[in-house]
Amino acid sequence: MTNHWRLILNGKSAGDDSVREAVGAMRDAGVALEVRVTWEHGDARRHVEEAIADGCDCVIAGGGDGTLGEVAAALAESADTRRDTPTLALVPLGTANDFATAAEIPPTPTDALRLVRETGATPIDLLRIDADGERRWCANLASGGFGTDITVETDDGLKNLLGGLAYFITGVARVGRIEPVSARLRGADFARDGAFLALGIGNGRQAGGGQVLCPDALVDDGLFDLTVVPELSGEVASTIATVLREGRHAALDRVAERARLRALAVESDEPLTLNLDGEPVQARRFSIECVPGAVRMHLPVDCPLLRRNASREAREAATVGR
Structure with missing residues (x-):
């Protein structure tokens, strides 16, 4: 179970009371959770590098798909040279939250952080683009x-x-x-x-x-x-x-x-x-x-985006269609 986390928070959500309450709840539960806020391009990568240097177990992207992409990219780049790269998690705080919606990640900060405590991380793919x-x-x-x-x-x-x-x-x-x-x-x-x-x-x-x-x-x-x-x-x-x-x-x-x-x-x-x-x-x-398997991410056990749940999803769709 991870217990040293770094939340990399999109600056637009820095004043979100629900995030502050969720962070406080995790700290009360014994999690060493530190918060860093992004202000300009490159901040997410720098915060990820600092989290790795500090020995964090998990890096959490707090924002939308863009924030998730930046944090995942930095972790993937570090994974090329490190074997102990932190796991990845997401607190969905964007406008659309497309990845979180499809993955069925809980929409509230408290539930999203609880997911990190209650589930292990699974390897997921990333797209690398030239x-x-x-x-x-x-x-x-x-x-x-x-x-x-x-x-x-x-x-x-x-x-x-x-x-x-x-x-x-x-x-x-x-x-x-x-x-x-x-x-x-x-x-x-x-x-x-x-x-x-x-x-x-x-x-x-x-x-x-x-x-x-x-x-x-x-x-x-x-x-x-x-x-x-x-x-x-x-x-x-x-x-x-x-x-x-x-x-x-x-x-x-x-x-x-x-x-x-x-x-x-x-x-x-x-x-x-x-x-x-x-x-x-x-x-x-x-x-x-x-x-x-570019990074390891905390996702719901029944996440529809995972292979282990694909056959179940197909069966349910077939049942609905009859």
Whole structure:
């Protein structure tokens, strides 16, 4: 059981009373829990390095997908040279909390920290991305195309007011100016050239406030799920109507192309933007690979993103469908 923790808290949540109460409860229970707050780019990495040097058992990302990605990346980089890398955990404090939602991590700080005490850590994969020669990491999902534009352009005030629904509203409002993106995709037994509306490369399942692009992705199978939503020509309006009537997932399933891969090369003649855990990165060439067991993370025992629960999830889905 871990007992020396370091909570790396996104600065936006530094004044959250529920976090303060949760930290106090853990300390009262005998956990040596210290808090560090991020202020600018690079702080998360520095705090992780300090936690490792101080011999912490667990590093906890307190924030959204971006904070999780930064902390996981720093731990993965350290794991290349260390055998005693701390475990990873998440207190979901972002606007959308896409990874936490899909993983069914408790939404309150107290319950999320209790999860760390009550469950062991399991190895999970991460995505390692080369973007025009610059190394990046992604814990949840890399997305491109129309979905990326929605996430980047959605107003912060709208996000705070409506949460994940804000992304969808922004997307519907922009229907009249959807412009497909063109790229060349190459993976083992997979090749695709041409335009698409959205691209999802998932270690996790959803991004952009609830856009489930990779509904079957698992975080411990050594693979990532690829979803491509092709150009729909004159069908855009009817597809949006289907989304509103039947839900996003039903519409996506009708048109999406899917694959499960270990590595993928994405090339474009024009600069292409991929959202990596919510951070837009622009390049003409992306080389993406799944790194198995890159970090060890505390997840719920029945987390749907783990292989051991995949068959149960499939059985339940089949039962519901009958």
